[in-house]
Amino acid sequence: MKTRGLRAVLAASFLFLASLLPTRALAQIIDVSPPSLSFPDTVVGQTSAPQTVTVENLDTNVLSITSVTMVAGTEFAVLNDLCTGANLNQNQTCTFDVEFAPIVTGTFADDVSIVSNDPSSPTLVPVDGDGVQPEVTLTPTSLSFGNQLVGTTSATQSVTVENTGTSDLTVTLVDLAVGTEYAIANEDCTTLSPIAPGNTCTIDVEFSPTTTGLLTDDLEITSDAPSSVDIVPLDGTGIQPATQVTPGSLNFGSLAVGNSSVPQTVTVENIGTATLNIGTLTVGTSNYTLTNDTCSNAAVLVGNDCTVDVVFNPTVAGPLPDTLNIPSDAPTTPDTVTLNGTGLNGPVASASPATLNFGNQQVGTTSTTLVAQLTNTGNQPLGITGAPTVVGSTDFAVVN
Known part of the structure; x- marks a missing residue:
C-alpha cells in the first residue's frame, strides 16, 4: 500500500511539473512564392497571361495538399494545378497558375485558398487586377x-x-x-x-x-x-428650282410689215424648292421684241413668278417663226416659248397694159375704146378712193 501511494504521488508531481514547462508551437511547413499576385490591366472579355505560384515544403514532415481553389472565383481562375493531391517531402515543390479574365470594368481582388495539413491551413494568396475597356x-x-x-x-x-x-x-x-x-x-x-x-x-x-x-x-x-x-x-x-412657263407658245397671226402687234405676256413661275436664278431672255430674230421684262437676271423666290411681254413687228413678208429662250439654273434650262406670226406686204396696184396706144385718129372723131385693168398684187386690201381720171390732156376721156 505504501508503495502504491508513493507512485501516485510521484506521478501527480510529474504531471504538475510538466504543466509548468513552456508549450512548443507547431511549426509552419508550407512556403508560397510569390506571396501575392498583381495582374496588369486586362481588357474586359480577354484573359491575361497566367502567373505561376510555387508551393514548397519547408519541414521534415510531409506536406499534403488537399485543394487549390479561388475563394470567389468570378474574375480569377486556377489552372495547370500540380499541387492538389500532392504530398511534398522537405524542400519539394509544386506549382499552379492563376489567370485574370474580367467580365466588367473595375478593380478586382480575390484569394487563392490552399488547403493542406499545414497548421495554418488554409494558406491564402491575395490576387488583384483591373478590368479595362475602351468606350x-x-x-x-x-x-x-x-x-x-x-x-x-x-x-x-x-x-x-x-x-x-x-x-x-x-x-x-x-x-x-x-x-x-x-x-x-x-x-x-x-x-x-x-x-x-x-x-x-x-x-x-x-x-x-x-x-x-x-x-x-x-x-x-x-x-x-x-x-x-x-x-x-x-x-x-x-x-432645286423648277419652272412653269405659260403659255408655251404665242401666235400673233398676220401683220403688215413695219407694224407692231399688241404685246402678249409670258409668265415664268418658280414651282421648285429653291430660288430660281434666271439669265437674260432672248429671241432669235428682230421680228420679235421683248418689253416689260421682269425676268431677265432675276432671282425668283419659291412660289413667285415674273413676266415678259413679246411684241411682233415683222420686217419681211411671210411666216416668221421664232423662239423665246429663258435660261436659268433649273434642270429644264433653257425653257422655251414658240413664237409664230406672218408678215404681210401692203396693197400693190398693177395696171395692165401699162400703156394704151390709140394710133392715128381723125380730128373731131372718137376712137375705139381701149381697156386698162387694175389689179391688186399685194396681200392686203387695196382701197380705191375715187373714179379714174385723165391727167394732162383733154383729148382723152374715161368712159367706164
Missing part, C-alpha cells in the same frame, strides 16, 4: 445639313470620336451605310488608332444631293469598343 463617345450624336441645292456640295460637318474608356481604342473602319448622297471628306480615326483613353479623333462629312427631298444616311464607326459599331445619323434636304 466611344460621339460629339455630336447626329448631323443635320439642312437645305442643299441639288448638284452642289455642302460645307463639311465634323464628328469627334473620344475614347472615354480605360484602355486603348482601335477604330478599324469609318464608312457610310449608303454613301450616295453623303461622303467622308476626311478622317483620322483609323490612322491615329490605337487611341489612348481621353484622346480624340475627327471625321468630316459632306452632303452632295443628287435629287430633291429629305435624304438620310448613317455614318458607321467600327471599333473594338463594346458597342462595336457606333452610328451617327445624317440628314439633309436636296432642293
Whole structure:
C-alpha cells in the first residue's frame, strides 16, 4: 500500500511539473512564392497571361495538399494545378497558375485558398487586377445639313470620336451605310488608332444631293469598343428650282410689215424648292421684241413668278417663226416659248397694159375704146378712193 501511494504521488508531481514547462508551437511547413499576385490591366472579355505560384515544403514532415481553389472565383481562375493531391517531402515543390479574365470594368481582388495539413491551413494568396475597356463617345450624336441645292456640295460637318474608356481604342473602319448622297471628306480615326483613353479623333462629312427631298444616311464607326459599331445619323434636304412657263407658245397671226402687234405676256413661275436664278431672255430674230421684262437676271423666290411681254413687228413678208429662250439654273434650262406670226406686204396696184396706144385718129372723131385693168398684187386690201381720171390732156376721156 505504501508503495502504491508513493507512485501516485510521484506521478501527480510529474504531471504538475510538466504543466509548468513552456508549450512548443507547431511549426509552419508550407512556403508560397510569390506571396501575392498583381495582374496588369486586362481588357474586359480577354484573359491575361497566367502567373505561376510555387508551393514548397519547408519541414521534415510531409506536406499534403488537399485543394487549390479561388475563394470567389468570378474574375480569377486556377489552372495547370500540380499541387492538389500532392504530398511534398522537405524542400519539394509544386506549382499552379492563376489567370485574370474580367467580365466588367473595375478593380478586382480575390484569394487563392490552399488547403493542406499545414497548421495554418488554409494558406491564402491575395490576387488583384483591373478590368479595362475602351468606350466611344460621339460629339455630336447626329448631323443635320439642312437645305442643299441639288448638284452642289455642302460645307463639311465634323464628328469627334473620344475614347472615354480605360484602355486603348482601335477604330478599324469609318464608312457610310449608303454613301450616295453623303461622303467622308476626311478622317483620322483609323490612322491615329490605337487611341489612348481621353484622346480624340475627327471625321468630316459632306452632303452632295443628287435629287430633291429629305435624304438620310448613317455614318458607321467600327471599333473594338463594346458597342462595336457606333452610328451617327445624317440628314439633309436636296432642293432645286423648277419652272412653269405659260403659255408655251404665242401666235400673233398676220401683220403688215413695219407694224407692231399688241404685246402678249409670258409668265415664268418658280414651282421648285429653291430660288430660281434666271439669265437674260432672248429671241432669235428682230421680228420679235421683248418689253416689260421682269425676268431677265432675276432671282425668283419659291412660289413667285415674273413676266415678259413679246411684241411682233415683222420686217419681211411671210411666216416668221421664232423662239423665246429663258435660261436659268433649273434642270429644264433653257425653257422655251414658240413664237409664230406672218408678215404681210401692203396693197400693190398693177395696171395692165401699162400703156394704151390709140394710133392715128381723125380730128373731131372718137376712137375705139381701149381697156386698162387694175389689179391688186399685194396681200392686203387695196382701197380705191375715187373714179379714174385723165391727167394732162383733154383729148382723152374715161368712159367706164
